[in-house]
Amino acid sequence: MAYENIRLEKDGPIAVLTVDRPKALNALNSATFHEMDDALRSLKDDTRALIVTGGGDKAFVAGADIAEMVTITAAQAREFSALGHHVFQSLENLPIPTIAAVNGFALGGGLELALGCDLIYASEKAKLGLPEVTLGVIPGFGGTQRLTRLVGRSRAKEMLFTADRIDAARAKEIGLVLDVLPADKLMEHCRAVAAKILKNGPLAVAQAKRVVEYGADQDLRSANELERQGFAVLFGSEDQREGMAAFLAKRPAAFQGK
Numbered sequence: 001m002a003y004e005n006i007r008l009e010k011d012g013p014i015a016v017l018t019v020d021r022p023k024a025l026n027a028l029n030s031a032t033f034h035e036m037d038d039a040l041r042s043l044k045d046d047t048r049a050l051i052v053t054g055g056g057d058k059a060f061v062a063g064a065d066i067a068e069m070v071t072i073t074a075a076q077a078r079e080f081s082a083l084g085h086h087v088f089q090s091l092e093n094l095p096i097p098t099i100a101a102v103n104g105f106a107l108g109g110g111l112e113l114a115l116g117c118d119l120i121y122a123s124e125k126a127k128l129g130l131p132e133v134t135l136g137v138i139p140g141f142g143g144t145q146r147l148t149r150l151v152g153r154s155r156a157k158e159m160l161f162t163a164d165r166i167d168a169a170r171a172k173e174i175g176l177v178l179d180v181l182p183a184d185k186l187m188e189h190c191r192a193v194a195a196k197i198l199k200n201g202p203l204a205v206a207q208a209k210r211v212v213e214y215g216a217d218q219d220l221r222s223a224n225e226l227e228r229q230g231f232a233v234l235f236g237s238e239d240q241r242e243g244m245a246a247f248l249a250k251r252p253a254a255f256q257g258k
């Protein structure tokens, strides 16, 4: 599929997905979602980390496309929301680490896209918020739920009700972004984090992601059971034997993802 609204670039084992409609500050319309869906499906086993960012120098993603939404009916809104949920859920379900490089405005659907990633880093220029109530609606791509799980109900409600755009430093303070970088260092930082993760056993990283994600919605006893199963499963892997043998032999591990 040829892409008009996104770019998918491979840099060895790291893929970079750029939402690239700078004229509309990378707003997410249906066509963009379909392209993102295709791009996520197209990732092969040799891609071991994904960075998501925005094209141009102003925005990560400024939200769902308001020009597309302005005339839609409730039934069409349900479909549009389902499409956004599907794509962000696919992103969340990828068995590889995903990193949002928030390079500018991450508003509404843009913040929801970042929240679908495992790790969120922001540039000093970033502004984050959920302005949907200013448009008479609420977030429709998981923002009410993922933001609440990340920063707690009270801060999430504050952002949802006030529609305030917060800067990157404040976003870090409330635990929404992990770190704030100078704009020209953001991608470099995200690549370095990805590279550090890539040195570790890929099956173990995937399992860590799985048990955190699935465990977060369960009671502690069930979640710990999930961890126990994940831990045990890894002992059937070559990577476990390699990782531990390498430690004992005082050499770096050569993981195969098997």
Ligand code: CAA
Residues within 6 Å of the ligand: 023, 024, 025, 027, 028, 062, 063, 064, 065, 066, 067, 084, 105, 107, 108, 109, 110, 112, 131, 132, 135, 138, 139, 140, 141, 143
């Ligand atoms: N949808 C469609 N077009 C958008 C857009 C969006 N979300 N955000 C920006 N644009 C367009 C503008 O209409 C403008 O287009 P024109 O040049 O053709 O007029 C262009 O991008 C540049 O934007 P501005 O001139 O507004 O740029 P600015 O620097 O003055 O302001 C901004 C930047 C503060 C991000 C402002 O554009 C803005 O407030 N955008 C909307 C943010 C928003 O409300 N997002 C939530 C959308 S609803 C949502 O996401 C629902 C959901 O969860 C499903």
